[in-house]
Amino acid sequence: xxxxxxxxxxxxxxxRSFQDSNGDGIGDIPGIISRLDELKELGVGIIWLSPVYKxxxxxxxxxxxxxxxxxPKFGTMSDMDNLIxxxxxxxxxxxxxxxxxxxxxxxxxxxxxRDKNSPYRDYYIWKPGNANNKPPNNWTGFFMGxxxxxxxxxxxxxxxxxxxxxxxxxxxxxxxxxxxxxxxRFWLDKGIAGFRCDVINIIYKSSFANGKKALAIRGLEHYKxxxxxxxxxxxxxxxxxxxxxxxxxxxxxxxxxxxxKLLCDNERKELDMLFYFEHLEVDRRIARYVPKKFKAKKLLxxxxxxxxxxxxxxxxxxxxxQPRIVSHYGDDSLYPERSAKMLATMQFTLGGTMFIYQGQxxxxxxxxxxxxSQLNDVESHNIHALMKKIGIPRKLRWEWIKxxxxxxxxxxxxxxxxxxxxxxxxxPWLKINGNYQKINYQEQKERSDSVLAYYKEVIAFRHNxxxxxxxxxxxxxxxxxxxxxxxELDGDNYLIxxxxxxxxxxxxxxxxxxxxxxxxxxxxxxxxxYEAVVMKCER
Ligand code: TEU
Ligand code: CA
Numbered sequence: 001x002x003x004x005x006x007x008x009x010x011x012x013x014x015x016r017s018f019q020d021s022n023g024d025g026i027g028d029i030p031g032i033i034s035r036l037d038e039l040k041e042l043g044v045g046i047i048w049l050s051p052v053y054k055x056x057x058x059x060x061x062x063x064x065x066x067x068x069x070x071x072p073k074f075g076t077m078s079d080m081d082n083l084i085x086x087x088x089x090x091x092x093x094x095x096x097x098x099x100x101x102x103x104x105x106x107x108x109x110x111x112x113x114r115d116k117n118s119p120y121r122d123y124y125i126w127k128p129g130n131a132n133n134k135p136p137n138n139w140t141g142f143f144m145g146x147x148x149x150x151x152x153x154x155x156x157x158x159x160x161x162x163x164x165x166x167x168x169x170x171x172x173x174x175x176x177x178x179x180x181x182x183x184x185r186f187w188l189d190k191g192i193a194g195f196r197c198d199v200i201n202i203i204y205k206s207s208f209a210n211g212k213k214a215l216a217i218r219g220l221e222h223y224k225x226x227x228x229x230x231x232x233x234x235x236x237x238x239x240x241x242x243x244x245x246x247x248x249x250x251x252x253x254x255x256x257x258x259x260x261k262l263l264c265d266n267e268r269k270e271l272d273m274l275f276y277f278e279h280l281e282v283d284r285r286i287a288r289y290v291p292k293k294f295k296a297k298k299l300l301x302x303x304x305x306x307x308x309x310x311x312x313x314x315x316x317x318x319x320x321x322q323p324r325i326v327s328h329y330g331d332d333s334l335y336p337e338r339s340a341k342m343l344a345t346m347q348f349t350l351g352g353t354m355f356i357y358q359g360q361x362x363x364x365x366x367x368x369x370x371x372x373s374q375l376n377d378v379e380s381h382n383i384h385a386l387m388k389k390i391g392i393p394r395k396l397r398w399e400w401i402k403x404x405x406x407x408x409x410x411x412x413x414x415x416x417x418x419x420x421x422x423x424x425x426x427x428p429w430l431k432i433n434g435n436y437q438k439i440n441y442q443e444q445k446e447r448s449d450s451v452l453a454y455y456k457e458v459i460a461f462r463h464n465x466x467x468x469x470x471x472x473x474x475x476x477x478x479x480x481x482x483x484x485x486x487x488e489l490d491g492d493n494y495l496i497x498x499x500x501x502x503x504x505x506x507x508x509x510x511x512x513x514x515x516x517x518x519x520x521x522x523x524x525x526x527x528x529x530y531e532a533v534v535m536k537c538e539r
Contacts, residue, residue, distance in 0.1 A: 005194070005247040005272070006312065007469065008045030009459055010095070010355045014320040015052050015074050016060065017412045018358055020424035027412070027423070029075035033086050038441070040090045042361055042452075043459035047087060048095045048196050048249075050320055052080065056106050058165035059378055060410075062097075062198060063104040067183045084191050093193035095249075100180050101199045102166040109179075110167050116154045122173045125159035126151075127208065138210045139219030142253070144382040147219070161202065161223075163378055171204045171232055184240045194246035197271065201252040201263060204228030215286060216386075217254075225252070225259035233263070233270035242269070249314045249353075250274040257309045266311055273314040273353060278302050280322055283329075288322070288404045289383055294329065296500045297478035300485065303350065307473035313352030317343060318360045323408040327366035331530060334502055336363055336439070338530045341454040341517035342498055345532035348458040349468050349487060349496045356455070358413050362444050363451035366408040367433050372398070376430050380405040416442035454517065461515055461534075467492035482507050482527060486537075495535045499527040511535030 019031030029052065039047065051061035052074045061071065070077050084094050103110055112120040127136040127148075135148035141161050148157040149164040159168045169176050184195070206226040211219030241248060250271040252263060257276075264271045279302045283294035306313060317325040326332050330339025340363030348354060369375060372384060380401055387397040407430065414436040415422030421436035433439070444450030462468045471489035478484075481501035487494045494514070497507050508525030515534035516523070523533050 002470075003247065003272075005046065006353055007463075008093075008353070009043055010046040010048050010353060011039055011042070011044040012048045012050065012319055012355060012357045014050045014358060014410060016429060017410050017423075019413065019415070020426065020428075023424060023426040024073075025424050025426040025428045026073050028073065029070070029079040029083050033079075033083055036086055036090055036092065039092060042456060043463070044092060046093045046095055046193060048355070049097060051097045051099055056104055056165065058104065058163050060376075062099050063102070063163065063166045064099055065104040065106040066108075068186055081190065088191065094191075095194045095196055095247075096187050096192050097198060098184070098195035098200075098248075099198040100169065100183075101203045102160065102162060102168045105165045105167050113158075114151055114153050116156075122170055123176050123179075124167050125170050125205065125208075126154070126156045127159075128156050137208055137219065139222075140211075140214075140217060142217060143379050144216065144386045159205075161199075168205070169203070171228065177232060177235065181236065181240050184236065188240070188244045188246060192246070194241075194272075195248050197248055197250045199253050200233070200250040200271070201225045201229055201255055201259065201274075204232060220254065224254060225263065230262060230268070230270055234268065237269045247272040249355075252276065257305060260306075260310060264310065264312070273310075273312050275314050275316060275319075275355075276306060279306065280317070280328070284404075289387075289400050291400065291403070294500070296481045296483045296498075299329075299500075300475050300478045300483040303485070304473060304475040307351055313350065314355055315347055315350045315352040316355035316357070317347050318357035318409060319355070320357065320409050321406045322357075323404055324364055324366050325360065326363050327403070327408070329500065331502055332365040335530045336365065337449075337451050338517060340451045342500075342530045342532040344451070344455055344458050345496065345515065345517055345534065346498055348462045349485075349494070349534060351469060351471060351473055351487070354459075354462070357409065359409075361452055361455040362414065362439060362441055364411075364414060364439060365433065365435060366403065367411050367431070368435075369402050369405070369407070372401070374431055375401070375405055375407050376410070377406045380407060414440040416440050449519065458515070465492070465494070466490075467494055477507060477509075479507075480505060484509065493537045495537050497527065497533045497535070499529065499531045502529040504528050509535060509537075511537035 016027045018027040019035050020027050021031040053064045054066035054069045054071050055061045055063050070080050109120050109123045112118045113124045135146050139147045141147040147161050150157050160166050202223050204226045205223040207222045248271050252274045255276050264274050282298045285292050325343050326340040384401050411433050412423035412428050417437040417440050421432050444452035467487050467489040471487040474486040476484045476486050482499050482505045484497040499505050505527045513523045514536045517532040
């Protein structure tokens with residue numbers, strides 16, 4: 001049975017970089033409200049809001065100190081209520097970012113838990129040190145380094161898989177689960193339409209034994225996608241989510257297909273869908289930072305694996321943690337617009353719920369960083385330090401960090417070609433990409449062959465073709481930098497052909513052209529650089 005959230009386009013907003021309304025250089029909620037008409041015009045039905053809760057910003061809001069209050073940098077709770085209302089008046093729903101693997105160390109619960117006798121002690125994972133007070137085990141975190149921070153006050157270590165200001169909650173404690181249910185109800189009662197669940201597949205740690213040898217994230221095998229997590233997800237669904245018209249999308253770090261099937265299988269009533277990463281790492285060795293050669297054939301195989309492997313996909317190419325897709329899989333120097341449109345054609349001809357990230361719709365590119373001090377992201381700095389420690393040469397480690405840093409996606413939205421790209425009247429919290437006069441919303445709004453115009457076209461095209469939402473996926477062709485796949489449903493049969501290179505290529509297939517990123521009227525079997533072709537085939 002079809003669900004409303006399968007048909008809508010979800011637009012992710014990273015609030016601090018979207019639109020500033022009061023000149024402090026930080027995007028805010030009134031700024032978002034001022035841009036709702038643009039999102040409506042694009043065809044957006046849902047906004048996923050990255051965290052706006054109270055936070056000391058150790059990890060840009062993914063370290064929450066009060067789940068029921070708004071970070072004053074972004075505005076007030078009445079601004080938030082107003083956003084929900086204004087969006088609803090435009091038939092746009094709001095989804096919040098649920099960050100419950102950890103809180104901020106400035107959350108009331110954590111502050112109290114530092115007292116060994118507090119009833120909140122067991123809200124977190126506190127352990128005594130080993131012999132001569134060494135950390136309780138050898139685990140390393142997502143931001144590199146140990147996951148244990150020693151607390152003088154109570155003479156024990158606490159666990160933090162991310163920053164030391166992000167202590168992990170203890171999901172062996174039923175009181176923690178009840179607190180989370182109350183937080184979810186608080187926001188669902190405000191009329192939000194669901195949650196993007198941050199690192200949701202690692203919340204239950206089934207053992208604290210030493211991890212096996214690993215270059216990064218040692219100990220992952222003791223907490224990734226464990227039965228305890230499945231049980232908690234089913235409980236949250238049963239006791240809270242199923243009582244509201246809402247959905248969940250899990251961010252599931254390093255999830256494999258078997259785990260994903262268990263996490264978002266309909267019958268198991270855990271998550272409705274989830275974000276995997278494999279399609280964005282075909283040209284990466286360890287996670288995002290160590291590059292290897294891109295092979296279009298490998299991308300097609302990964303797309304087929306996930307499209308065929310899951311009942312439903314959350315389809316995305318960008319978010320606040322990923323480099324810009326036109327710089328990653330496209331060509332942001334020779335063919336910026338054409339390759340951005342080719343990638344949009346790929347995304348919008350895959351099955352699943354569409355997620356786009358702010359700026360993707362105008363083909364924003366990676367930032368032209370030229371030194372480390374320009375980077376804000378804690379992950380980038382920590383990974384750079386690790387690379388330096390293990391002897392990666394300076395030039396190479398900078399190259400790797402520059403192309404993979406999460407800050408590539410976090411530079412302010414480029415609204416127009418005026419000062420500060422129309423993002424702020426003040427000094428932006430993070431540098432604005434120097435190409436904002438070339439790439440900006442205003443300029444593209446008025447140009448019929450812009451990336452923005454093309455996103456509106458593919459969003460409308462998909463909306464009118466159920467085969468693209470619900471059809472089967474069959475890989476058909478992969479040669480050099482060209483891939484092709486087929487989508488079929490109730491006799492409808494579409495063939496999508498994509499050229500991932502600046503070199504023209506041949507790919508002769510029969511059919512009538514129904515979509516082209518070059519505005520072609522028909523297809524002669526020859527693909528230009530970064531050309532995308534969608535054909536309707538008789539079959
Ligand atoms: O990200 C989880 C995570 O592991 C990423 O930081 C990682 O760098 C990338 O996505 C995988 O290659 C989530 C949030 O999206 C991120 O912004 C937070 O920093 C993190 O959790 C901690 O809350
Ligand atoms: Ca502001």
